[in-house]
Amino acid sequence: LDFPSVSARSTDEYLENAKQFVKNWQDDELITPCIAPHALYTCGSDTLKKAKTLAEILNVPLHIHLSETQWEVAEVMARHHKRPVEYLADLGFLDESVLAAHCIWLHDSEIELLAKHAVGVSHCMESNMKLASGFAPVVSMLNAGVKVSFGTDGAASNNDLSIMSEMSTTAKVHKALSNNPTALDARTAILMATRWGAEALGLGASIGSIEQGKCADLVVMNLDKPHLTPIYNIYSHLVYAALPSDVETVMVNGKIVINDRELLTADQGEILEKARRWREKIQPHDA
Numbered sequence: 001l002d003f004p005s006v007s008a009r010s011t012d013e014y015l016e017n018a019k020q021f022v023k024n025w026q027d028d029e030l031i032t033p034c035i036a037p038h039a040l041y042t043c044g045s046d047t048l049k050k051a052k053t054l055a056e057i058l059n060v061p062l063h064i065h066l067s068e069t070q071w072e073v074a075e076v077m078a079r080h081h082k083r084p085v086e087y088l089a090d091l092g093f094l095d096e097s098v099l100a101a102h103c104i105w106l107h108d109s110e111i112e113l114l115a116k117h118a119v120g121v122s123h124c125m126e127s128n129m130k131l132a133s134g135f136a137p138v139v140s141m142l143n144a145g146v147k148v149s150f151g152t153d154g155a156a157s158n159n160d161l162s163i164m165s166e167m168s169t170t171a172k173v174h175k176a177l178s179n180n181p182t183a184l185d186a187r188t189a190i191l192m193a194t195r196w197g198a199e200a201l202g203l204g205a206s207i208g209s210i211e212q213g214k215c216a217d218l219v220v221m222n223l224d225k226p227h228l229t230p231i232y233n234i235y236s237h238l239v240y241a242a243l244p245s246d247v248e249t250v251m252v253n254g255k256i257v258i259n260d261r262e263l264l265t266a267d268q269g270e271i272l273e274k275a276r277r278w279r280e281k282i283q284p285h286d287a
Contacts, residue, residue, distance in 0.1 A: 001042050011047050015054055022058050029253060032203060034061040034099075039068070040076045040084050045091060052093050061097050061202050064088075067110075068102035069133050085110035094119050099200055101151055103141070104134040111137065115144045120200025123192070125170040127153030138174050139183050149197035160244075167193050167239050186235040220249035 001014060008014040022033040035055040037043040043051070055062045067073055067084045076084045085106065088094050094117035101122045103114070114121065123136055141148050150170070152161045167189045174184040198208025207215050221242060223231065228246065231237050250258040257265045 001038055002044050002047055003042070011050070015050055018051075019054060019058065022060055026058070026060070032061070032201065034063050036063040039065040039072065040087065041072055048088070048091055048093055052091075055097060061099055062093075063099045063101070066100040066103050067105045068128075070105055073105045083107060083110055085113050089113050089117065096120075097202060101153070102128065102133070102136065104128060104136045106137055106141075108140070111141055111144045111146060114141065114146045119146070121146055121148045122151035122200070123148050123166075123170065124151040124153040124158070125166055125173060127151075127157040129169075129173075131157050135173070135177055138170065139178050142184070142188065147196050147200045149192050149200045162244050163193055164238075164242065164244050171239050186233070186239040189239045190235050216251055216254040218249075218251040219247055220251075221246045222248050 001008075002011055004010065008017055018035050022035070025031045025033045035051050035058070037048055037051040040048075052062065066088075073084060076082070076087060080087045082090065085094075086109070094113065096118035098117075099120045099122055100114070102124055103121045106114075121136075121141060123138055125136075128134060128136065138148055150163050150166045152158045152163065152166060155161060170192075171184050171186060171189040175181050178184075195204065195208040198204045198206075205214075207217050210218070221238075223229075223237070223242075223246070225246065227243075228237060228241055247258070248261055249256060257263070
């Protein structure tokens with residue numbers, strides 16, 4: 001950011017904190033840190049260039065919010081006389097290490113730039129709907145070769161933070177927007193949630209699909225349920241019918257973390273109680 005907060009007093013302090021965070025976690029087998037300048041309306045050109053350079057030095061991804069609202073686009077154009085994606089391209093910011101969240105208010109020329117520079121896009125359908133931000137041109141981006149994946153944004157604008165919900169909503173909404181029932185089919189939605197998401201994060205060599213040599217990240221679902229019977233097409237079933245509550249087992253890097261719907265790696269009751277205590281801090285019942 002270009003202004004102080006509780007996290008840092010200056011841009012250089014933010015960057016130093018980010019550098020230390022990356023060094024602390026860069027060798028962790030489950031955590032991939034990144035450099036994340038927030039957005040074009042909170043970071044000037046010098047900050048963006050410094051963030052880009054730091055990400056290159058540390059060899060980590062870049063993450064940025066991009067063209068989320070019409071106000072943001074108008075603000076960038078007023079400041080720089082360019083549309084947001086054009087501005088970043090001219091700064092030399094865009095390449096395959098960048099994951100851009102939202103990307104709602106894009107012109108066709110900007111979609112072409114995202115494809116040209118192999119930028120990944122994190123599509124946050126339900127957050128965008130709840131905030132009335134707009135609808136990202138996902139079908140156009142996919143047709144142009146942009147690697148689009150799913151994001152949830154944060155709990156403030158997406159209550160359940162469920163990728164499965166994102167898949168179902170996205171696949172249906174973009175059919176309606178395109179006036180085409182075959183647009184963004186179920187198999188494409190699954191790819192966005194798995195392999196393309198991994199590739200957009202620069203992790204395609206290790207996760208995102210079931211292949212020899214990749215991490216064993218697996219989800220096992222119980223399909224023997226009334227709302228999942230009968231099965232005609234597994235992709236369609238997973239996107240349009242399956243629910244998070246159908247997941248029974250989760251394996252992360254070969255380690256089972258949920259078995260028979262029971263969390264094995266932490267005390268769920270303790271986590272819920274901690275969440276309730278934070279709720280009291282944020283909004284006491286007697287307030």
